[in-house]
Amino acid sequence: MTTLHCSKKLLKRLRQPPKLPEPPPGDNPLGAWCADIDFIDRNPYVVLMNAATGTVLVLPGLVADLRQLHVMAARQLAGLLATCGIDGPLAQAELDALSHPFVFAHNSNRSLIASMNQRKFLVWSLIAHNGLNAFEVALRELETPFSRKDLGRDFHFAADLLRQHLRPAAKILPFRVSSTAH
Numbered sequence: 001m002t003t004l005h006c007s008k009k010l011l012k013r014l015r016q017p018p019k020l021p022e023p024p025p026g027d028n029p030l031g032a033w034c035a036d037i038d039f040i041d042r043n044p045y046v047v048l049m050n051a052a053t054g055t056v057l058v059l060p061g062l063v064a065d066l067r068q069l070h071v072m073a074a075r076q077l078a079g080l081l082a083t084c085g086i087d088g089p090l091a092q093a094e095l096d097a098l099s100h101p102f103v104f105a106h107n108s109n110r111s112l113i114a115s116m117n118q119r120k121f122l123v124w125s126l127i128a129h130n131g132l133n134a135f136e137v138a139l140r141e142l143e144t145p146f147s148r149k150d151l152g153r154d155f156h157f158a159a160d161l162l163r164q165h166l167r168p169a170a171k172i173l174p175f176r177v178s179s180t181a182h
Helices: 008-013 069-084 089-098 110-128 134-141 158-166
Strands: 003-006 033-040 043-050 056-060 103-106
Touching: 003 008, 008 033, 008 103, 033 110, 043 110, 056 069, 056 110, 056 134, 069 089, 069 134, 069 158, 089 158, 110 134
Parallel strands: 003 033, 003 103
Antiparallel strands: 033 043, 043 056
């Protein structure tokens, strides 16, 4: 189960009640995602951002598309993970969790709302002015610095944070030289 914390505007478009109960924590490796909807040249786009890594997904936001939002999110994330060379059981677990419908919640985290607004502006400029498609914008967003209080004062990149979350460090075994080897 993946929780999607949505803006009021997106909840209205999804035909969800404005007051939703707080869902239980999701069981996906990356945790909660937040989302908002915006319009670029009269075309609706849903921007999803992972709270733990700053990974951004850009998906079409027509009413028919919203019914399959979780499927499109899984496909786009699979493409991003493949581009970054990230695979393994945790990556597959995240993709499996995204393949099921989202559990919707209201986004009340002001820090995430501010980050989403910055990301939406960047998405808008990359699509409207640079003519990039949604996947190219999501790839470009992997290179955008991301900052969170719990990660320290430094800036981080989504691709690096994805690797940390989905490909944890392996256990290092000591190297032993046999006495017969020369």
